[in-house]
Amino acid sequence: MCGLVGIYHPTASRPVDRALVEAMNQRQFHRGPDDGGVFIGPGIGLGHRRLSIVDLGGGRQPMTNDGGGVVLVYNGELYNNAELVAELKAAGHVFRTASDTETVIHAWEEWGEDSVRHLRGMFAYALWDDRSQTLFLARDRLGIKPLHYTCLADGRVMFGSELKSLTGVEDIPKVVDPLAIEDFLAYGYVPDPRSIFKDILKLEAGHTLTFRRGEAPGRPHCYWDVSFTTPSRPAKTDDLCAEVIDRLDEAVRCHLVADVPVGAFLSGGVDSSAMVALMAGATDRPVETCSIAFSEARFDESAYAKTVAERYGTHHRVHTLPAQALSEVGPLTAIYDEPFADSSALPTLKVCQAARETVTVALSGDGGDELFAGYRRYRFHTAEEAVRRILPQAARGPLFGALGRVYPKLDWAPQVLRAKSTFQALGRDRVEGYFNAVSVIPDGLRRGLYSKTMRAELAGYGASEVLRRHMTRAPADHPLSIAQYVDLKTWLPGDILTKVDRASMATSLEVRVPMLDHRFVEWTAGLSPDLKLSGGTGKYLLKRALRPLLPDEVLYRRKMGFSIPLTDWLRGPWSGRTRALAGRSALVTSGLFDGAAVAKLVEQHLGGNWDHGAALYALIVLDDFLTAHVGAACLPARMSA
Incomplete structure (x- = not known):
């Protein structure tokens, strides 16, 4: 995989500083340690770091077309490269390399801005066309x-694969966005298109952005969306099971194309096990697999991973992550560039490091939960929506709102007795109810942590607006489909894929996700919701389809997730770090938070009767970020005054 950077001037007469482009490029060295290059033209500069995967000797970037009028820096892999090459050759294009980078250039020459619709794969790229003066x-x-x-x-427009390529540029303002902090503490990540800094944005998934000299600056354009429309004549379940395997097998085979060693992550869950099973059938050599184990048995899935590894004869390695590993969380701040509070980032980094010892490319099972309704919150949301349809808001609000306020928060009790969140969700509308399900820190608790100045900066903004924007335009009518659509637009790119990209790139490992092949995503979106969530069980169709390939003990066991024992570690080996939040932490001295409220949260958690593990971890991550990156000049004016 690779990294790219660039600078564009709206006037060709303004020169680009080569040294600046090279410095931006160097900050992403880890994304491409094999090679690097820079292109400088009138008012345009492009930089690239390369991790060689395909056509090891012929894919150098920046790459130009034959005439030199088109220049490309590209981060990605095309899985329909052979098809596109054949089609473009038939149209008269001549290829000099076997690299899919060249295919993107010829596709632009043939189809222009519509060329992106022809690409099947994972990618981010910047293309400069000197003929039309277009970026x-x-x-x-x-x-x-x-x-x-x-x-x-x-x-000027500046861009890069990672935030660090931009935050090192002196001319770019780096003022923390209070709205991004609100989003982060609600979701545990900063959802697209925001970043933690006001003046730096993320190009959203499925979007393009065009700048053309002599014209007004472009706006992001959505070139792809997914519709959850169920066919009027559903196929038989057995036929669909066969089609699941056929389509997924085709996606896996496409993702195996490489000129370097390829392996897989194997957690012992349904999705990663499915990847390994299909990989084993697609190659005549043992699959390289690796897992992370935990010393705490209730978080450890390594026994299930071993079962799958033995069944398919993989070359399997297991790395145990002890509690002491939490002392290594510090580097995550530098890896993610902005606050990122998914605690599974640490084991993800460890499994990437383990995989890189033997392979350069690893396949992941990410996407299965989103496509086939594997999260418990889908079941709850669908049930809550059934209640909302029966009882109008005028009745639900007062009834369940009151129950949610008076019912105790029984963090220590069995799951069946923890009804507070359910009552709170039922008292709200669809958006606020689902927001309650995905929030890291609930509304009341989160807002109680803010200082008066922070609340003034937010000016009434709430993070639920992120979900509202996507739910309002969701091309779906079933509650489950709407929730899945929202997750595909927020949670998946903002959390899951960000986590894997940064962790893998930090170790110069390319990770591929066959379940997120867009053709497979479009097909699964068209499946009836009751084939995904049936009888309260998620992944119904996927699990049934996989029964010939995987044992029931893997398919139908209780979902564990790839996480660390956060609550206990924050009270035990990390208790000192937890207590430090209540002192002169950057969190408190920034003026963003009420120090007394933070101290109360810490004491409640350490006391053992309240579980604020996720909230405290998010605050620790934010504190680390503020300590490392933010001075008074980076805070909003009212906070730094």
């Missing part, structure tokens, strides 16, 4: 690969 930025449909950009007051 074209594009990001893949699901947001597997990242792209950040900023538009400066003087008309």
Whole structure:
């Protein structure tokens, strides 16, 4: 995989500083340690770092067309490259390399801005066409690969794969966005298109952005969306099971194309096990697999991973992650560039490091839960929506709102007795109810942590607006489909794919996600909701389809998730770090938060009767970010005054 950077001036007469492009490029060295290059033209500069995967000797970038009028820096892999090459050759194009980078250039020459619709794969790229004086930025449909950009007051545009390529540029303002902090503490990540800084944005998944000299600056354009429309004549379940395997097998085979060693992550869950099973059938050599184990048995899935590994004869390696590993969380701040509070980032980094010891490419099962309704919250949301249809808001609000307020927060009790969140959700509308399900820190608790100045900066903004924007335009009518659509637009690119991209790129490992092949995504979106969530069980069709390939003990066991024992570790080996939040932490001295409220949260958690693990981890991550990156000049004016 690769990294790219660039600078564009709206006037060709303004020169680009080569040294600046090279410095931006060097900050992403880890994304491409095999090679690097820079292109400088009138008012345009492009930089690229390369991790060689296909055509190891012939894919150098920046790459130009034969005449030199088109220049490309590209981060990605095309899985329909052979098809496109054949089609473009038939149209008269001549290829000099076997690299899919060249295919993107010829596709632009043939189809222009519509060329992105012809690409099947994961990608983010910047293309400069000197003939039309056009800069074209594009990001893949699901947001597997990242792209950040900023538009400066003087008309310049700067962009890069990671935030760090931009935050090191002196001319770019780096003022923390209070709305992004609200979003982060609600979701545990900063959803697209925002970043933690006001003036730096992320190009959203499935979008392009065009700048053309002599014209007004472009706006992001959505070139792809997914519709959850169920066919009027559903196929028989057995036929659909066969089709699931056929389509997924085809996607896996496409994702195996490489000129370097390819392996797989194997957690022992349904999705990663499915990848390994299909990989084993597609190659005549043992699959390289690796897993992370935990010393705490209730978080450890390694026994299930071993079962699958033995069944398919993989070359399997297991790395155990002890509690002491939490002392290594610090580097995550540098890896993610902005606050990122998914605690599974640490084991993800560890499994990437383990995989890189033997392979350069690893396949992941990410996407299965979103496509086939594997999360428990889908079941709850669908049930809550059934109640909302029966009882109008005028009746639900007072009834369940009151129950939610008076019912105790029994964090220590069995799951069946923890009804507070359910009552709270039922008292709200669809958006606020689902927001309650996905929030890291609930509304009341989150707002109680803010200082008066922070609340003034927010000016009434609430993070639920992110979900409202997507739910309002969701091409779906079933509650489950709407929730899945929202997750594909927020949680998947903002959390899951960001986590894997940054962790893998930090170790110079390319990770591919066959379940997020857009053709497979479009097909699964058209399946009836009751084939995904049936009888309260998620992934119904996928699990049934996989029964010939995987044992029931893997398919139908209780979902564990790839996480660390956060609550206990924050009270035990990390208790000192937890207590430090209540002192002179950057969190408190920034003026963003009420110090007394933070101290109360810490004491409640350490006391053992309240579980604020997720909230405290988010605050620790934010504190680390503020300590590392933010001075008074980076805070909103009222906070730094």
